[in-house]
Amino acid sequence: MDVTFVLATHNPGKIREMGEILGELGIKVVSPKDLGITVDVEETGTTFAENAMLKAKAICASSGLPAIADDSGLCVDALNGGPGVYSARYGGEGLDDVGRYRLLLENMRGQTTRAAHFACAIACAFPNGDELTAEGTVEGTIAFAPMGEGGFGYDPVFFYPPLAKTFGQLTAQEKSAISHRGKALKEFAARLETYLKK
């Protein structure tokens, strides 16, 4: 594939995972940082798909290149699907990844219903106005304590029953093979291939 895409994200965990998966799928990417672009996009959408498209369009407009964005989050049944689209802002500005998952564990204390899923929407915006989208989810449960140092965000507290491990205990390859992001990016790559053939 001879097109270069900008990864419309500032999250280092996503840049790493998306770069690896897209690289394996033969898709060339650069980061906004590589291009000297810093665009802070306000995530005003109510769905992952809307927010992903807002980010992709903003970075496409400022770079002049096709841009791929990811909007994702953790949806917990006992929290009525929260933090959902607010996953990055859970607990307010002052918290880091560890602070956010600790707050989640605190809010889940005594809760026996632990089902949750990660969701990921991928959006791609082209300079000519064309758009592509794809989505992926993965089901799991909220662990009772953090386990593992891998991944990022809520990974240490997201337990994946089929492997009996948290996402924090998986290698990058193991996580990508089953994750919300891995699934969404594979679907996106298939749609992109069809689009580029047209």
Ligand code: ITT
């Ligand atoms: P960009 O908007 O720059 O891409 P962000 O971190 O603000 O970065 P989101 O608004 O999509 O991105 O927030 C997603 C949050 O959901 C992220 O910060 C993590 O806390 C969490 N999250 C998403 N995918 C995850 C994953 O694979 N593992 C762990 N946590 C994840």
